[in-house]
Amino acid sequence: DTGVSQNPRHKITKRGQNVTFRCDPISEHNRLYWYRQTLGQGPEFLTYFQNEAQLEKSRLLSDRFSAERPKGSFSTLEIQRTEQGDSAMYLCASSTSTGGEKLFFGSGTQLSVL
Amino acid sequence: GDSVTQMEGPVTLSEEAFLTINCTYTATGYPSLFWYVQYPGEGLQLLLKATKADDKGSNKGFEATYRKETTSFHLEKGSVQVSDSAVYFCALPYSSASKIIFGSGTRLSIRP
Numbered sequence: 001d002t003g004v005s006q007n008p009r010h011k012i013t014k015r016g017q018n019v020t021f022r023c024d025p026i027s028e029h030n031r032l033y034w035y036r037q038t039l040g041q042g043p044e045f046l047t048y049f050q051n052e053a054q055l056e057k058s059r060l061l062s063d064r065f066s067a068e069r070p071k072g073s074f075s076t077l078e079i080q081r082t083e084q085g086d087s088a089m090y091l092c093a094s095s096t097s098t099g100g101e102k103l104f105f106g107s108g109t110q111l112s113v114l
Numbered sequence: 115g116d117s118v119t120q121m122e123g124p125v126t127l128s129e130e131a132f133l134t135i136n137c138t139y140t141a142t143g144y145p146s147l148f149w150y151v152q153y154p155g156e157g158l159q160l161l162l163k164a165t166k167a168d169d170k171g172s173n174k175g176f177e178a179t180y181r182k183e184t185t186s187f188h189l190e191k192g193s194v195q196v197s198d199s200a201v202y203f204c205a206l207p208y209s210s211a212s213k214i215i216f217g218s219g220t221r222l223s224i225r226p
Contacts, residue, residue, distance in 0.1 A: 004157065033213065042203050042216030043158070056212055091157070101146055101207050103214060105157035 004106035006092050012112045013082055020078045021109045025094030032075050033103060034067055035091040036060070043091055049075060050097065082113045116141045120204045120217035127194055128225050135189040135220045137178075137204030147171075147180055147187040148205040148214065158203065161189075196224045 005024040013019050025032050030051050035043035046065070047057045051072040061067075064082075069075040079086055089110050093103040121136040139147065149161040149171070162171035164180040164187065171178050176191045187204060204217040 040218065042205075042218045045208075045213045045215065048213055093158075101148070101163070101214065102160050103150075103158070105159065107155070107157045 004092055004094055004104050006090075006106035006109050008109055009107065010110045010112075012114065014114050015084060016081055018078065018080045019082060019111065020076055021090055021092075021111075022074060022076050023092030023106060024074045025092070026104055027073075028096065029094035029104070030072065030097055031095045032069055033093040033095075034075070034077050035093065037089040037091055037108070038087075046077075079111075082111075084113045087111055087113045116145070116206060116208050116215060118204045118206055118215065118217040120202075120220055122218070123201075123221040124223060125220060126223045126225065129196055130193045131224075133189070133191040133194045133198075133222070135202055135204075135222070137187045137189065137217060139185050139187060139204070139206055141185075141206055144182060145206045145208075147178070149176070149178055149187070149189050150203040150205055150216070152201045152203070152219075154200070161202070194222075194224050196226055198222060199224045 007022045033048040034046040037043045047067050049069040052069050064080045067077045089108040091108045093105045095103050118139045146165045148163045150158045151161040152158045162173040164171040167182040169180045178187050178189045201219045201221045203219045205214050208215045
């Protein structure tokens with residue numbers, strides 16, 4: 001069990017560019033979550049998957065954001081036409097469906113939009 | 115809607131001091147309550163939980179009691195160590211436990 005892995009750890013991009021982040025959850029976990037965290041705040045829920053199905057999306061998730069989990073294993077989060085306000089730490093977490101209240105988090109991807 | 119409010123930091127204490135970090139919640143019904151911790155350079159991890167009123171969660175010397183009469187879940191430790199320096203988040207499940215919502219976090223620094 002290597003834990004939840006996120007790549008890259010850091011991403012610096014220019015405004016208007018597209019970025020994609022990857023999350024590899026713990027292998028036996030069928031739930032996968034994306035959160036966003038800004039400085040001095042707690043994580044804010046963005047979306048979650050049960051296996052390959054995206055079951056819930058936050059109203060925070062604009063049309064520029066899309067997440068996929070095509071085979072029910074790893075997931076990608078893409079942000080199109082990035083804006084400076086997208087700068088944040090993007091966190092991935094996973095859990096089992098029966099232990100859904102205990103999330104296992106990755107170390108996050110820090111996005112800086114210049 | 116459901117939410118958690120926790121005391122603002124940063125909190126700085128000397129080693130072996132007593133710690134309290136306040137957390138209050140607003141929720142429909144009586145959900146489970148959690149404390150998560152984020153050590154420097156690491157991902158958030160569950161520190162402790164309580165699943166019903168009057169339950170006490172405990173782990174690593176930390177304790178928190180689920181108080182429905184005051185809608186609180188304060189985190190306490192009798193004698194903190196330098197290694198306890200981290201950011202602490204109070205949290206509760208939302209929307210039939212499909213997700214967890216977090217407080218804004220309290221940064222704790224312990225001086226040797």
